[in-house]
Structure formats: C-alpha cells, structure tokens
Amino acid sequence: MKEITSLQNATIKETKKLLKPKYREQTGDYLIEGEHLIQEALKEALNFEKIFVTEKFIANHETFELLKASTDVFLVSEQVMKSLSSLPTPQGIAGVLQQQEKPLQFPLEGPLLILDRVQDPGNVGTMIRTADAAGYAGVVLGEGCADIYSGKVQRSLQGSHFHLPVVQKKLETFLPFLKENGIQLLGTALDEEAKIYTEFTPEKNFALIMGNEGQGVAQQFLQLTDRNLYIPIHGQAESLNVAVAAGILMYGLKGKILQKY
Incomplete structure (x- = not known):
C-alpha cells in the first residue's frame, strides 16, 4: 500500500x-x-x-x-x-x-422510467433508486438531466446504477422508437384527457415520463404519449416534488401490473 x-x-x-x-x-x-x-x-x-x-x-x-x-x-x-x-x-x-452503461434489454422485462430535463441531482438520484426498488427494467435520461456521475447524484443513488440500466438517449428519437416497438408511453400532465393514476391500468411494458421540475414534460413529448396521468392534490400544496410524484406513480402503476398479470 x-x-x-x-x-x-x-x-x-x-x-x-x-x-x-x-x-x-x-x-x-x-x-x-x-x-x-x-x-x-x-x-x-x-x-x-x-x-x-x-x-x-x-x-x-x-x-x-x-x-x-x-x-x-x-x-x-x-x-x-x-x-x-x-x-x-x-x-x-x-x-x-x-463509467459503465448497462444496455437496455429488448424485449423489455418490465416498465421504464424516462426523465425529461430533470436537473436537480437529488431528484435524479432518488428517482433512479426508486425505479431500482420498484423493479423497473431501466431508466432513460434525456438531454438536460443532472450528471449521474456527480457526487450529489451518486450519494442519492446509493449504488442503484450498478443494479439496473441507466442510459442517456435523445428523447426525440427514442420515444418514437419505443412506440414503434409496442411500448405504451405514459406522460405526466394535467389536461382534459388526463386520468387519475389510480383509475388507470397500464400495459405490462410501459414507459413513464417524468418532466422538468418547473416546466414538466415537454409538449413535444406529451404529443407522443398514449395516456397522460396525474396525482390529485387533496391539500393546499400547489404541486408535489417530482421525485415524490415519480415514486407514487412508479409503485402505483407497478402494483396494477402485478394485480393484472
């Protein structure tokens, strides 16, 4: 030594x-x-x-x-x-x-989490760690997300990037690729056709898109989704932290799959 x-x-x-x-x-x-x-x-x-x-x-x-x-x-x-x-x-x-990037395996053996311009290191790390805990098949980071190799993200990850694929993709091309391969795209937005997540049962293989802390999922990506979901707010808070919202949705949707299949 x-x-x-x-x-x-x-x-x-x-x-x-x-x-x-x-x-x-x-x-x-x-x-x-x-x-x-x-x-x-x-x-x-x-x-x-x-x-x-x-x-x-x-x-x-x-x-x-x-x-x-x-x-x-x-x-x-x-x-x-x-x-x-x-x-x-x-x-x-x-x-x-x-740096080692585990490749995504197709056909998928579970749902994907996709992050669109999520910039806070703590949020990015927490969401990847939650995807790991919830048994997701991988996490896809679009452009503008926090660097997973930074110290802050690493501390929040707690090693989850060793357990599941965490890859970087251009969502402009990757989301259409998923649709072409039969992967259901679920956005997170509040619009006229959006459904409360508890009233929706996803397909076995789906991709959940979580967006930027202030702006949400980019409109160009919401136009590609098969369904947009939202979490109801019962108190006085204006919104939920994106990592908290992601955790609720990931476990809620995965639970629906486990019940159905």
Whole structure:
C-alpha cells in the first residue's frame, strides 16, 4: 500500500479533477466515496482503478476485501481525503471507477422510467433508486438531466446504477422508437384527457415520463404519449416534488401490473 500525505501529489491532483464534469467526460472515469458505495460496486465485481483510504477508516473496519479490488491502493492523510471529497465530513474511503452503461434489454422485462430535463441531482438520484426498488427494467435520461456521475447524484443513488440500466438517449428519437416497438408511453400532465393514476391500468411494458421540475414534460413529448396521468392534490400544496410524484406513480402503476398479470 502506497502512502500519500501531500496535496501536491500528482495522483491526487489528477484524481481531484474527476470532481469536474468536463474531466469525467474526457476520461470516462468517476469518483465514488463511502463504504456503502464501494461495497455495492464490489457486489457487481467492478474493478477499481484506484482506492484511497485513511488510517482511521482502516482502524475502524475489519473487512478488507475492498482493498483487494484495485492494484493501486493508497493510504492517504485526512487532509488529502478531504480534498478528494465533496462531503463536509468524508467517510475515509474513495475509489475511481470507469463509467459503465448497462444496455437496455429488448424485449423489455418490465416498465421504464424516462426523465425529461430533470436537473436537480437529488431528484435524479432518488428517482433512479426508486425505479431500482420498484423493479423497473431501466431508466432513460434525456438531454438536460443532472450528471449521474456527480457526487450529489451518486450519494442519492446509493449504488442503484450498478443494479439496473441507466442510459442517456435523445428523447426525440427514442420515444418514437419505443412506440414503434409496442411500448405504451405514459406522460405526466394535467389536461382534459388526463386520468387519475389510480383509475388507470397500464400495459405490462410501459414507459413513464417524468418532466422538468418547473416546466414538466415537454409538449413535444406529451404529443407522443398514449395516456397522460396525474396525482390529485387533496391539500393546499400547489404541486408535489417530482421525485415524490415519480415514486407514487412508479409503485402505483407497478402494483396494477402485478394485480393484472
């Protein structure tokens, strides 16, 4: 195990660049931190390019198979670890992985969640994690969504991107492709023909589209949907957070499928 105590170390300076989207895009690498995310990656048999760990972390943890997951394991000072972290209080372990996109499998073995310009990192991560929990076949990110390899999205994801396909597509071409392949498109909007989600039973394979926090699903995409759904508001709130709404709809619609099939 190599030891690094200097913030000016070349490896540290290079790794810190992964905190920036442009460098992640250039290298195809990204940084994850925290024991849970590291362990989730190991469950998928992913190989780390580098692992950074502090003495304090080693002293408080008895399981070290994670340190065998990379040929480059570095023992770093608390100060160095803090420089690699986007957290106020780092957990003491971080690793570098190569970005890997699991492809969607056709024919689908379940519903899809599609995000249109959802910009808040917490919302994007929470929605992917909920899709994972609800047993969805994958998540499709349209243009303008938050970068799933950012620290904020990763913390919200909690490793769910290791479990199901999370792919980026141009919705202008991908949504017509789904329709051509018999996938029911469900939008989220309040219009004259929209139905309350509890009164609607979807087809076995459908795609649920959730839209931008302020503007909703783009009109051009709503014109392609087979049905638009809404969640009734019984109190005084003007609207629901998009991630909360997505959770309600994903579980509600999946429950209808389980009852029907």
